[in-house]
Amino acid sequence: MPHHGALLTDLYELTMAAGYQRFKPETQGTFELFVRALPKQRGYLVLAGIEQALDYITSFRFKPEELDYLRQQPIFSRVEPEFFDYLAEMRFTGDVWAMQEGTIFFPGEPVLQVQAPLAEAQILETYLLSMITFQSMVATKASRVVMAARKRPVVDFGSRRAHGPEAALLAARASYIGGVQATSNVLAGKTFEMPITGTCAHSWVQSFDTEEEAFRAFNDVFPDHSILLIDTYDTLEGARLAIRTGKNVKGVRIDSGDLSRLAKKVRQILDSEGRPDIQIVASSDLDEYKIDDMVREGAPIDMFGVGTEMVTSADAPSLGAVYKLVQTESAEGVRLKIKLSRNKVTYPGRKQVVRRYGTSGTLYQDVIGCAEEAPGRDGRALLEKVVENGELTRPHPELSAVRSYADKEIATVPDRLRKLRGSQEYQVVYSALLEQRLREERRRSHHERDPQD
């Protein structure tokens, strides 16, 4: 997938980069990307967007006309011209650690760490945050929708309601990682090699003088794949008509009304006419809560098409992630960095997240420790080096492999964290060494200046 280049960043990343280059061009910084808090109703998060993030890191460039644009900005009028020559040659030269895409993660846990000269690491902030938080938010939402559907397939119909066309593409990918079976977005299918699916719309039915003509025509063009939209006029009549118009009809779709009630009546009609093979697809502003209700009511729906609510994560449309400087390294040595303010502590230094599992294989406890701490006999270290000296350490996994891995990860989430509403909190603790370092840095900071209240 093409990206937008190095200029897709906040202006302050570039002003800071200019400052770093003047005052500390040799200093390396380590930044960590993590989520501050779970959005409401969520008991866990599913990581997505790492592939696009790493592609961006290893390939962003400033184009000559972009540098001309920057040179013309008044704010840069007093910056030395060498800075723009530096940007022209800028390549990412650092190291990156990340959790695998599809990993279950929690607030406070770094999912991506960037260690590089300060300017390089800084300008990545905007892109990394928007890419990783958006895809993770959608993958998480999708996993909830898929759970609610209990084994019934869910497909992504959300492109038209996404936040622009690229968001539609990324949401298709992220919802696939979260467990949906396919997307309606054709470019997503081609770009990410994921299954595509589709039926027909009311406009198809309306473009013919009668519903019968419309159904017969669709069956004729797609004899092996005909799923007919039956609610343009009268859903139950539509179901009867669908049976009459084709032996090869695979399914019917209901897109309005009381889906549970209509699905039951349509199922009766199909079965009584000897067509138990015809599947029922339901769509219409669905989310995990509505699907959960329908499944509990025993609605005979074989597939759910989910759109708006999933691709915008409508009940939690943003994820409060940050990208924080935790350490610098220069000729003067390593300096650990903390930020202290009420409810917002950033722990110092580069970290590792170690996960332990209970006897049933479900999540037991995560420990956020210092990067150099050993994970211990039964601990699984979640962060791995994925970029070294500006190069990927290995090819990206196939998206289908990411999805399978995510499926296994989601299976490790205990029931108490899976509740659609009122989920419990998972135990994430800090290692003794990390707590000690925080105390030391806090003391040092108190000596220098009182921290923010």
Added chain:
Amino acid sequence: MPHHGALLTDLYELTMAAGYQRFKPETQGTFELFVRALPKQRGYLVLAGIEQALDYITSFRFKPEELDYLRQQPIFSRVEPEFFDYLAEMRFTGDVWAMQEGTIFFPGEPVLQVQAPLAEAQILETYLLSMITFQSMVATKASRVVMAARKRPVVDFGSRRAHGPEAALLAARASYIGGVQATSNVLAGKTFEMPITGTCAHSWVQSFDTEEEAFRAFNDVFPDHSILLIDTYDTLEGARLAIRTGKNVKGVRIDSGDLSRLAKKVRQILDSEGRPDIQIVASSDLDEYKIDDMVREGAPIDMFGVGTEMVTSADAPSLGAVYKLVQTESAEGVRLKIKLSRNKVTYPGRKQVVRRYGTSGTLYQDVIGCAEEAPGRDGRALLEKVVENGELTRPHPELSAVRSYADKEIATVPDRLRKLRGSQEYQVVYSALLEQRLREERRRSHHERDPQD
């Protein structure tokens, strides 16, 4: 701005296109894009995204490798090969009418109409909906934030929390139309020729051993544009330090804590130290409600940086827009199309929206009528032909002109529709002729089949 090409569409648009080409290649369809209902708390909507929509319409293409991809999909296995040759040559040949970007609009009102051979018009649906609804949603949200700030400038800091990098770009553009002064997104500045702005982040301050070093360094690199972030350690100490470190400091930014209270104290410090010229910028999860509260409390804030809430339109993150077939034309004549279901009536035929103003110049009433009805002496017709036979009828207006026009449009919104909460409903009525046509079509439809209850 580059777009994603013709494959960024829902699969069913292409299956329907294949069907249209087989059964009615000569039939023209007219589709109208409109919003079904106002999102909560909104009394009006601001139109945005038309430029990108029209660029897409007049330039979308299928690439050879995209057609190869389609040919390989099982669903197209029984579609005649001529269909893919048709797609390879497909260019938009039809006409488009639209409201100007920046226009105030309401539910039920078509903002864009596409009249073209059915296949051409159909496949545009997904892209047009995602582009126009997203930008309109953000422009609307921005206009509310700007109103709440009463003349104090608002700037867009939201890129990192947008739904991916392209959504960040589009949100910057849309929020500018809605009235913000500038964006932090550099690529948006270059692409859309809009002002950019930025300060510095906590990482800048933390990368130095002391806050004082960090402030002096920033003042040194940006002597004419230094806005210092003063809340890394202690906001009030930060304010005193900012004064000490530079005569040229332009402003200070507060990004945490009780912004109202802190702004008052910081203002006192700045004024008592003889620096009434230093401006106070506030940011930190702001939205129109919080800004309204702060302005009412008399917080001495000179500029608001708004991010997440604006670029995701967080309290209403989607807009229920549809793209409906309202008319077909073929050798057999014109057929009007309606869709009848409970609460969801689509009126037949291509329409015009005529606006009337009260004596004070504010909105009085909109009438949705048939396209051929005369607007009347005091009526303003909002829909204009913008594409004819596949070509733009005129160049796009400059974005600054769109913003000025939107500003004038927003000025026509009466107070009762501007309330941040509990806004009243605006009067949108249908013309007598259009109501009559609906009755006729309803009768005709009843003869053929009972409409959906």
